[in-house]
Amino acid sequence: MNRPGDTQSVLDTHALHTRGALVTRVLLLLAVLTALIAVLAACGEASDTKELHVASSGTPQMKAAAALYAVALTRAGTPATTDGAPTGDDARLLDAIAAGDIDLFPAFTGDVLTDLTPSPPALTGDELQAQVSRSLPQGVAIGDPTGAARTDPRGLGQDLVPVYRSAELDKPALAALSRIAGDLSTEDLDALGDRVAAGEDPRSVAADWLSTHASA
Known part of the structure; x- marks a missing residue:
């Protein structure tokens, strides 16, 4: 025959086991919920990642330059592509970037200034860069000028940016773009353009150049 104290002891032990099992279930549920939240957050971040569109004027040199920027940006953690991006002259691309339809395109500074400013003054170097920057639409900027340049009969400097x-x-x-600026020469751009004109894929051409230049 069980004494009252023995019965109470059994009840207390059962209650402890019950509470322990309940705590275990709650902890397991919290762990599952935490893991689920982490997965959903990761999926949300992945879906929010925007792939930048890099356009060009469509010439072999500009296709190569656009691919250089797209590949370098992607390697730097900012996904970018030339696929599906429009082609056209700088005036059209300026309209597209101002409207948010594209995110980047390569151009020569003198050409950009001519499209933005009627009868632009004959400027070169830092003065030209500053004038282009002042003339661009709000929210649009130019990066560091590369060593790829060309002669302009109007007296305007022509650096690729x-x-x-x-x-x-x-x-x-931005650091990835600056590294390209520090290494890309006129001879490089011409050579890359020749390969694109010969039928090579611009991104492959760009990846080859970046593997030995720009630390990208």
């Missing part, structure tokens, strides 16, 4: 939507590029992306 990336024209981009400033809100779309973070510091690593």
